[in-house]
Amino acid sequence: MSHASHGHPCRQRLCSRATANPWRPVRTPARTPRGGMTTGRCAASPLAGHRTPGDVHRLAQQMAEVLVGRRAPEVLRDHVTVPVREELRRLRGTVDCAMAPRLTRVFHQPLGAGGMEASAVIACDSRTRVFAFRLRREGDRWVCTRLETDRTG
Structure with missing residues (x-):
């Protein structure tokens, strides 16, 4: 055949x-x-x-939970600087999400030795939200030094 x-x-x-x-x-x-x-x-x-490293992805998930109001910013005190923690307090609950936030994507870009820039996309209900943050390595953990969101609060 x-x-x-x-x-x-x-x-x-x-x-x-x-x-x-x-x-x-x-x-x-x-x-x-x-x-x-x-x-x-x-x-x-x-x-x-x-x-994206697992601990960076985990930190992004925790920050998303703060933005939707399901986590207190104080829980992240070892992983964020004081200005970022104050920004998270100001922005807490500003992202409307009936369910727990789900990160659809986390992107990262190295910034030289011991630094990284990342962005995360949050799927909430029928909307998609995004935030970006900068990190620096301090010992065995990442610390967020800057945060920007698509919402001014």
């Missing part, structure tokens, strides 16, 4: 596409481990360096 009868785009009887597994993902630079294909598992994900 020829491939043409099954709707195969190649009209030749045998071709390289006919023997390939059609359900196998296409090799792209993002999916191909460094050094080509390997038989074992890849030692590290090619996107491992692009993922």
Whole structure:
């Protein structure tokens, strides 16, 4: 039986596409481990360096909970500077959200040694809100040094 009868785009009887597994993902630079294909598992994900660190994501979630009024700013005292804590007090509850806030995305960008800038997108009911913050590394924790939201309060 020829491939043409099954709707195969190649009209030749045998071709390289006919023997390939059609359900196998296409090799792209993002999916191909460094050094080509390997038989074992890849030692590290090619996107491992692009993922927002877990503690930064957690801090963004906690800040979102303050913005919707479900968490007190004082809980974050070890992770925010005094001006940021005052800003969080002022903005507490200004984001309308009937349910607990859910972060749909957290983006980050390194700012030299020991610094980072991040932004988070909050899905609340039918609206989407966003806030951005700067962090610096102090010992084993991140401390938020600046906060900006899409709401002036």
